Amino acid sequence: MTPPVPLPPRFLPRARLQHLLDALARAGFRCIGPQLRDGAVVYDTLESAQALPAGLRDRQGPGAYDVTDAGDARMFAWANGPQALKPWLFVPREVLWRADRGADGALAFVPALPSGPPLAVIGVRACDLAALALQDQQFLHGAFPDPYYARRRDELFLVAVDCSHPAATCFCASTGDGPAASAGFDLVLDELDDGFVVRCGTERARALVAGLDLVTASPAQVDAARRQSERAARAQTRRLPGRNLRAALFANLEHPRWAEVAERCLACGNCTAVCPTCFCHAAAEAPALDGAHSEHAREWDSCFTRGHSYIHGLTVRPDTRTRYRQWLVHKLGAWHDQFGRSGCVGCGRCITWCPTGIDLTVEAAAICAEGG
Amino acid sequence: MNPHLPQEAEVVERLQESPTIFTLRLRLTSAAARAAYHFAPGQFNMIYLHGVGEVPISIVSDPQDETVLGHTIRVVGRVTRGLAALRPGDRVGLRGPYGRGWPLREAQGHDLLVVTGGLGCAPVVAVINYAILRRTFFGKLTIIQGVKHAEELIWRERYAYWRTLPNTEVLLSADHGGPLWPWHIGLVTEVFDRAQIDGPRTFVMLCGPEGMMRAAVAQLTARGVAEDHIYLSMERNMQCAVGHCGHCQYGPDFVCKDGPVFAYPRVKELFGVRGF
DSSP: OOOOOOOOOEEEEGGGHHHHHHHHHHTTOEEEEEEEETTEEEEEEOOOGGGSOTTEEEEEETTEEEEEEOOSSOSSOSOOOSOSSHHHHSOSEEEEEEEEEOTTSOEEEEEOOOOSOOEEEEEEOHHHHHHHHHHHHHHTSSSSOOHHHHHHHTTOEEEEEOOSSOOTTOOHHHHTOOSSOOSSOSEEEEEETTEEEEEEOSHHHHHHHHTTOOEEOOHHHHHHHHHHHHHHHHTOOOOOSOSOOHHHHHTTTTOTHHHHHHHHOOOOOHHHHHOSSOOOEEEEEEEOTTSSEEEEEEEEOOTTSSGGGEETTEESSOSHHHHHHHHHHIIIIIHHHHHSSOSOOSOOHHHHTOTTOOOHHHHHHHHHHSOO | OOTTOOEEEEEEEEEEOSSSEEEEEEEESSHHHHHHOOOOTTOEEEEEETTTEEEEEEOOSOTTOOSSEEEEEEOOSHHHHHHHTOOTTOEEEEEEEESBOOOHHHHTTSEEEEEEEGGGHHHHHHHHHHHHHTGGGSSOEEEEEEEEEGGGOOOHHHHHHHTTSTTEEEEEEEEEOOTTOOSEESOGGGGGGGGOOOGGGEEEEEESOHHHHHHHHHHHHHTTOOGGGEEEEOOOOOSSSSSOSOTTEETTEEHHHHOBEEEHHHHHHHHTSTTO
């Protein structure tokens, strides 16, 4: 991606947001954006700006999520839904290849690389961009770049929106990942009452914005956007007890809190499904009934399942205590070794979508602060 | 290069090693794939059984012969049960080799001690063969193998042959012996006293159950073997073999790509902790 281009911020009136979607569609992108569905904000194909969740606010807490209508025109005045970018790149089920067996018993392996137009995702949050950078590290920047993820990632166009209304579960300010997007986007929008302050992060975004014929944002608009982001950071009440908890976690592997949290944890895997950085997946084989063809796929997996640590007759992590510990010690601890930073971007989804309301910030504080 | 895509391989030979252990000798069917394939002892392949799935299997044959690859397999699950039924001429998928193998270059000039438990022998038998074919590279070669039950010992004739070689010692042990078990009865770590280990001169390669390896590390360091001269082969659930799927994450590493062979200091932090 090209480095950010110095270009004065522009102003996009809300009524002209559709022009941005149209320009992206003309450039060959399939637009994906947030919409209200089944009582939650989800990301799906977006052709009309009318489908964006105008007036919507979300209320989040441990094990709690609901939405209300504030009656205004703001389209991005909510924090996040259960998922955003992850399922579009690291898809929940990806067929990797097909094995065809001929009449003579010979096997042919046919890759099943994804096809289709590149995606443009509207309304990406700072936490999602930070998570995307980590997924890129996992799937693209190692010794074995993943061609399936790469194909989806390659031309991905990212329209970020700086968070103006963080939820009670948000703590991206404490992880250093938000609420304002600082890198990794093509375009970033700050939503004001009457429209958006637009800044470009890439050359292709600059070309796209040039075609929209926008006026330069006024100093007052730019200042309002900045102050809104600062307010959003100050509004956050949750925080992790530090940016690097590796030493504290590894020093407390036998802390009694692990057994205590296991009493509340259902090991359902919701946290790993909504986590934008969790990348575990399992191999899944789907043979056709004719016996000649078989599809080899990968599917999201969770370290909370029994099968995750199974090796011929032995389950390395036999109980919820060791599985919860595995998740947290990896996410907040060993990620520093593997990725150079924590695996948590402060989105708070694991807190909201935990059916029993387990709060990672509370557990981390209890384990790292006491007796360590 | 698609790291997930297997290549076709043909079963050249199938050997029954014990009632539940067999060896498949496989050859990649494409000449280009054979030419591109190189491995080191301690590495593994992903073997695919059509319609069932993949399993990680160590390569037991010598790297001098890279055209026919030996894989010794115990029947434990759906894939291995199906692999056991294959016959010469049958086809499988193969991708690899994966992981880091044994530090054979670093070990040159040292005594070599190979300690294995159970089927642990398979990943290091390649090392033993390697050392025997290049005997002058190493000092004394000591092979210690333990099994639970005497009848689980495979490759008896190989051990019998190895013990006839100069400057080579073979010590076998079974937790439960039998009428035809002439060797030690008890824990494999109990035979360390008889091995006359020259600690500072020794490189150790360990493979087997973690409890056995933990006990062995304690015995070896007490005998003056440097911790960074102790290497061990770790086993974890592996489904992708390229560090993507997360099942084999172990502290700072993914066992499939950063291991399976590790110097002991690298795994020491978690090695005694159950549940990782």
